[in-house]
Amino acid sequence: MTVQQQATDARVAAIDLAAATRAEKDRALLLMADRLEESAEEVVAANAVDVNNARAAGQSEAMIDRLTLTPARVGAMADGLRQLAALPDPIGDVVRGSTLANGLELRQVRVPFGVVGMIYEGRPNVTADAAGICLKSGNAALLRGSGSALSSNAAIVAVLRKAVSDAGLPADTIQLVDATTRDSVKELMRARGLVDVLIPRGGADLIRTVVEESTVPVIETGVGNCHVYVDEAADLEKALAVTINSKTQRLSTCNTAESLLVHAAIADAFLPLVIEELISAGVTVHGDPRVAGYSADVVAATDADWRTEYLSADIAVAIVDSIDDALDHIRRFGTGHTEAIVSESTTATRRFAARVDAAAVMINASTRFTDGGEFGFGAEIGISTQKLHARGPMGLPELTSTKFIVTGNGHTRG
Amino acid sequence: MTVQQQATDARVAAIDLAAATRAEKDRALLLMADRLEESAEEVVAANAVDVNNARAAGQSEAMIDRLTLTPARVGAMADGLRQLAALPDPIGDVVRGSTLANGLELRQVRVPFGVVGMIYEGRPNVTADAAGICLKSGNAALLRGSGSALSSNAAIVAVLRKAVSDAGLPADTIQLVDATTRDSVKELMRARGLVDVLIPRGGADLIRTVVEESTVPVIETGVGNCHVYVDEAADLEKALAVTINSKTQRLSTCNTAESLLVHAAIADAFLPLVIEELISAGVTVHGDPRVAGYSADVVAATDADWRTEYLSADIAVAIVDSIDDALDHIRRFGTGHTEAIVSESTTATRRFAARVDAAAVMINASTRFTDGGEFGFGAEIGISTQKLHARGPMGLPELTSTKFIVTGNGHTRG
Numbered sequence: 001m002t003v004q005q006q007a008t009d010a011r012v013a014a015i016d017l018a019a020a021t022r023a024e025k026d027r028a029l030l031l032m033a034d035r036l037e038e039s040a041e042e043v044v045a046a047n048a049v050d051v052n053n054a055r056a057a058g059q060s061e062a063m064i065d066r067l068t069l070t071p072a073r074v075g076a077m078a079d080g081l082r083q084l085a086a087l088p089d090p091i092g093d094v095v096r097g098s099t100l101a102n103g104l105e106l107r108q109v110r111v112p113f114g115v116v117g118m119i120y121e122g123r124p125n126v127t128a129d130a131a132g133i134c135l136k137s138g139n140a141a142l143l144r145g146s147g148s149a150l151s152s153n154a155a156i157v158a159v160l161r162k163a164v165s166d167a168g169l170p171a172d173t174i175q176l177v178d179a180t181t182r183d184s185v186k187e188l189m190r191a192r193g194l195v196d197v198l199i200p201r202g203g204a205d206l207i208r209t210v211v212e213e214s215t216v217p218v219i220e221t222g223v224g225n226c227h228v229y230v231d232e233a234a235d236l237e238k239a240l241a242v243t244i245n246s247k248t249q250r251l252s253t254c255n256t257a258e259s260l261l262v263h264a265a266i267a268d269a270f271l272p273l274v275i276e277e278l279i280s281a282g283v284t285v286h287g288d289p290r291v292a293g294y295s296a297d298v299v300a301a302t303d304a305d306w307r308t309e310y311l312s313a314d315i316a317v318a319i320v321d322s323i324d325d326a327l328d329h330i331r332r333f334g335t336g337h338t339e340a341i342v343s344e345s346t347t348a349t350r351r352f353a354a355r356v357d358a359a360a361v362m363i364n365a366s367t368r369f370t371d372g373g374e375f376g377f378g379a380e381i382g383i384s385t386q387k388l389h390a391r392g393p394m395g396l397p398e399l400t401s402t403k404f405i406v407t408g409n410g411h412t413r414g
Numbered sequence: 415m416t417v418q419q420q421a422t423d424a425r426v427a428a429i430d431l432a433a434a435t436r437a438e439k440d441r442a443l444l445l446m447a448d449r450l451e452e453s454a455e456e457v458v459a460a461n462a463v464d465v466n467n468a469r470a471a472g473q474s475e476a477m478i479d480r481l482t483l484t485p486a487r488v489g490a491m492a493d494g495l496r497q498l499a500a501l502p503d504p505i506g507d508v509v510r511g512s513t514l515a516n517g518l519e520l521r522q523v524r525v526p527f528g529v530v531g532m533i534y535e536g537r538p539n540v541t542a543d544a545a546g547i548c549l550k551s552g553n554a555a556l557l558r559g560s561g562s563a564l565s566s567n568a569a570i571v572a573v574l575r576k577a578v579s580d581a582g583l584p585a586d587t588i589q590l591v592d593a594t595t596r597d598s599v600k601e602l603m604r605a606r607g608l609v610d611v612l613i614p615r616g617g618a619d620l621i622r623t624v625v626e627e628s629t630v631p632v633i634e635t636g637v638g639n640c641h642v643y644v645d646e647a648a649d650l651e652k653a654l655a656v657t658i659n660s661k662t663q664r665l666s667t668c669n670t671a672e673s674l675l676v677h678a679a680i681a682d683a684f685l686p687l688v689i690e691e692l693i694s695a696g697v698t699v700h701g702d703p704r705v706a707g708y709s710a711d712v713v714a715a716t717d718a719d720w721r722t723e724y725l726s727a728d729i730a731v732a733i734v735d736s737i738d739d740a741l742d743h744i745r746r747f748g749t750g751h752t753e754a755i756v757s758e759s760t761t762a763t764r765r766f767a768a769r770v771d772a773a774a775v776m777i778n779a780s781t782r783f784t785d786g787g788e789f790g791f792g793a794e795i796g797i798s799t800q801k802l803h804a805r806g807p808m809g810l811p812e813l814t815s816t817k818f819i820v821t822g823n824g825h826t827r828g
Binding site for chain 2: 015018019098100101104106108113114192196197211212215217219235237238241242244245249331342349353354355357358359360361362363364365366368369370374375376386387388389391392393401402403404405406407408409410411412413
């Protein structure tokens with residue numbers, strides 16, 4: 001079946017889904033969860049095919065670990081669906097409402113987008129996750145997963161579709177898009193009018209391609225060249241804790257810090273401490289010439305370092321002469337994801353928060369907090385780094401549009 | 415100067431503008447208004463050049479009327495700017511906020527987009543309007559107006575830039591983009607990273623081109639193939655009033671009704687009345703074969719009629735056998751702008767409102783009410799017909815993005 005045909009079927013499913021009540025959707029989510037657990041053996045067996053292929057292809061153990069499903073991991077997928085059922089339904093929320101001077105009743109109400117296309121790499125658990133989030137927000141999902149998870153994704157989607165259908169909602173609420181070819185990504189990008197929004201999740205190349213080539217509206221996610229700026233008025237202990245946590249708490253996430261900017265006035269006090277702690281944590285410090293003066297272990301930074309999202313045990317460190325120099329540096333090299341300042345000065349933190357152009361600003365807190373779970377959203381479909389529609393961690397409301405419903409009694413415009 | 419250079423200058427201006435207080439922005443808006451009035455003579459003289467060119471090119475009197483500025487019309491532009499100054503500032507509004515379990519203080523705050531590109535046709539008053547709305551919402555504006563209003567727009571922008579600068583904000587908050595060539599539109603569409611959002615306002619061709627070719631995120635505006643559906647349970651008097659008003663109150667606007675769908679069960683009672691009234695109002699009725707049976711004055715409708723946004727004294731009329739047939743028709747031919755139902759049945763109005771996929775649904779009210787002014791927004795930059803970011807009339811908040819500001823005390827993630 002072509003993507004075009006799948007999208008057409010999804011549009012039909014989306015009509016009923018948009019009118020489904022929360023009770024109907026939650027019943028489907030709970031049945032999806034139960035059936036996944038009941039089918040854990042089949043899903044794990046299907047996953048073994050992918051894992052064997054990955055091994056035969058000589059993939060790294062880290063990649064194979066991410067790909068591997070166990071009954072416990074299938075159970076975690078089911079629990080994720082149950083948590084979604086417990087979350088409030090955004091659909092029907094009245095975002096704005098008033099009674100106009102002429103008596104017309106105006107309500108702006110949350111409605112689903114309709115059809116959401118997800119393009120993602122990596123772990124097969126994203127399949128259940130994305131399907132659940134789309135269903136809860138009333139959207140039909142076209143899921144284009146990784147070619148390395150073909151067999152796993154097919155097994156998961158077969159179980160989920162049957163459960164959705166048995167729960168009385170259209171099976172085409174969830175469809176898997178052919179992942180054996182790049183053509184399916186192109187077809188999704190061209191399905192304007194059939195697909196309402198595309199969400200690419202994965203590497204920078206995938207995201208750039210989709211953003212530049214798609215005629216379907218896109219929500220850009222995830223590239224994070226995040227900075228920690230240690231101001232002259234920083235508390236050294238907080239600065240150390242925030243820097244180390246931002247860099248090392250997890251290396252490969254988009255909200256991990258990749259650069260550290262230190263105010264010149266505090267460099268003597270702070271840099272020896274932080275360089276030592278970074279290095280003892282196994283992090284390679286790439287520094288500008290002034291930073292290199294503080295330790296023989298500092299590697300010389302090149303211009304490329306300032307713009308690199310390492311996703312590894314590396315950090316670029318620069319000394320800046322003022323908060324505005326820090327802001328200029330971030331403006332030049334940042335990706336608009338998360339920027340942190342450590343400072344006891346309200347003047348400095350206000351200026352930084354007002355002038356930094358990013359989805360999230362952390363004041364005396366780790367960049368690692370930019371996360372739907374940490375923010376208490378209960379579910380996260382990704383972290384938007386664009387300004388249109390959604391910015392930062394996206395929960396269920398970010399997967400909706402709105403509709404004005406205006407009620408009159410034969411009202412005409414004069 | 416290239417569009418790229420202008421956009422770069424706009425980005426610099428946008429940094430200060432984003433941090434400007436409401437008081438600073440309102441002072442600029444009021445000075446812009448005063449200066450426009452003081453310069454009315456120069457602006458009208460500059461406009462005369464455009465008007466003479468239009469006459470020499472043999473433009474229609476209607477087009478020339480839309481182009482022409484008088485001191486009174488310049489005064490109306492100034493009043494528009496004063497009204498903007500009186501509106502609340504969306505910037506800094508806390509959209510969502512909470513204190514997390516770990517004590518982190520989370521605030522999601524409205525911030526400007528940064529740089530907004532407007533591509534528009536027609537009346538030169540849009541220039542002052544768009545500049546004012548962008549400034550009030552903290553955005554730098556790149557204005558690409560009509561080639562027919564070159565001299566008028568240059569005069570208006572010169573006055574506005576001087577006023578903005580004299581009020582202490584960057585002159586590059588407002589810039590006019592070369593309208594002598596289509597290349598400037600292409601350059602705007604390619605200025606990803608420099609321009610944050612593009613808003614095309616004009617004909618369907620312009621909007622389609624921008625939507626399909628722009629790599630800069632776009633807010634699609636305005637094409638309206640709006641329907642009035644008269645249900646079997648309609649009150650005939652309300653149905654008549656709503657239909658006539660939706661079609662004839664103003665012919666050339668996007669919220670004007672272009673099609674009428676009548677339930678078969680009420681056709682005998684309603685169609686003779688409405689056809690007579692439409693025809694006596696000078697409207698040509700294009701009907702399907704069943705509708706043609708009601709009057710010799712009905713012109714046979716072709717398939718093209720159902721998809722045409724006439725913007726003229728024409729209406730396409732069809733009989734449908736059920737509310738679901740009406741919904742199917744609208745799904746097939748509608749543009750997602752405004753759809754109206756006339757019915758006394760709550761079952762019918764609930765079903766219609768839930769299932770019709772449009773920016774606005776009118777229940778027993780004219781389609782003409784879909785308008786920022788009518789909705790009480792105080793200012794309108796256009797009517798979005800897309801689902802991402804903004805849908806329906808866009809006021810000041812729709813010209814903003816958000817930023818999460820998270821305040822801690824050395825918080826790290828465990």
